[in-house]
Amino acid sequence: DIQMTQSPSSLSASVGDRVTVTCQASQDIAHYLNWYQQKPGKAPKLLISDASNLEIGVPSRFSGSGSGTHFTFTINSLQPEDIGTYYCQQSSTFGPGTTVDI
């Protein structure tokens, strides 16, 4: 089974900061890596599919990149409503999550 690692596990930043989360797969998954946002008590929301494809309606301050085994998720100019936990995922495996607060 493919394992996913994610770092950091949590971070605290200020409004307007650039935030970066990394995700590493245990084997080559091409660009088939997805990113989700989950707010407390809510269902996860797909933000980015296939490493860099921004879902419709998702603000452009969110972006993703990477291929193979190493991937990056970035929030440019962190906003208060971005507080939550972010997960990377490939099919049957989620990363452990990164909690972002201000």
Added chain:
Amino acid sequence: EVQLVESGGGLVHPGGSLRLSCAASGITVSGYYMTWVRQAPGKGLEWVSVLHIGGHTDYADSVKGRFTISRDNSKNTLYLQMSNVRADDTAVYYCAKAGAVHLYCSGGTCQDYYAMDVWGQGTAVTVSS
């Protein structure tokens, strides 16, 4: 608008059974890969099971042999039959629709890759005596 609505959660004793339902509107469940994902209290997301368009099923090792995913096309509903439940099955269970599915082969193994683009609101299951 695509909507998934889970139901059937509740309190169940260890060793007992429970069936979760996920009623879909705006899509036909038979036309997509459909999944169950769970989240234990204070923990991260855990993929549980997937039902392929063609009927193939797959399960996390933690539930294999105890849980069964299925669908009723006439009711446009996805199910998760949970049997012989354990305390560590306590979680919020989400059903989710997969988007495009891609087959990719690397290192001699091939796997389907997909994102979950529509999620239900979740149904809570508590396993306790």
